[in-house]
Amino acid sequence: MKNIAVIGAGTMGNGIAHVFAQSGYSVTLIDLSKEALDRALGTITKNLDRQLAKEKIAQEDKDATLSRITLNSSLESGITGADLIIEAATENTNLKLKIFKQLDELADEGTILATNTSSISITQIAAVTNRADKVIGMHFMNPVPIMKLVEIIRGYSTSDKVTDSIMDLSKSLGKSPVEVNDYPGFVANRILMPMINEAICTLHEGVAGVEEIDTVMKLGMAHPMGPLQLADFIGLDVCLAILEVLYDGFGNPKYAPCPLLVNMVTAGKKGVKSGEGFYSWGHGTKDLILADKFKK
16 A cells, blocks of 8 residues: 545644655645645644754655645545545544445555545445445554554454554554444444543532542652643543443443533533633643633
8 A cells, every 4th residue: 555545624634644654655735724734734734843952863755745645525536546535534433424425436446445544434434335344443542653653443244353453554654553343333432431521420429629630640640741731731622522422322321421521512622622611722832721611
């Protein structure tokens, strides 16, 4: 595989495009919004500049990486000739099913279709195509250029050949792929999201404040960041969407989203992406500043 198409120029999409291009692949980054594409290229450039400043790459590496990235606002022309297409759109089941129906109709017969979903059934997504054996999950971790893990999720019909190929491809990016089976939340979010949800419930029930909860988990459990800070970083809307997939998939009340999380997302408080969640963001410093709602 040499030619990679990435659909969605958001945080995950631009990160995926970055690592593939830096590893020598030709990448087409696709988004209907030209503004989103321009922002994505700006983000990739900033991240490469950061690597350059730390002397992790040379100027020629940066230039070569950027030269391998093509921006395209057309799905049909953007995926032409792609060996692998990775969908990195919003974590919304109906949207992903719509995209995969289109991809199946437009992509070359032998093209592998991957989704960066963090919780949605690969089998369900594959079922809307005529190439279920060539549909697979590639769940990258955020931030993609830094995090080593990639969950490789095989749907019910994903072939051994495709799975092996994507495992090898992930290793060529310098990643550590882990093969998992197709159940709601896979491994990472089946374990992570209930912890984050429980932290939010602990706050909601008044057991402790935001800083106290995060401090306990950082100092007591050696987590690099507390669960509430991590939820802000992931996006509270994404956390809610994943919990809803878990709740719907298993029918177990232990996965029911905390009412506080639901209310925050409804109010538009989504964490870093909206400028406010449990903490206030966008103040230009690395300091953790509580959102006004949670100040004592």
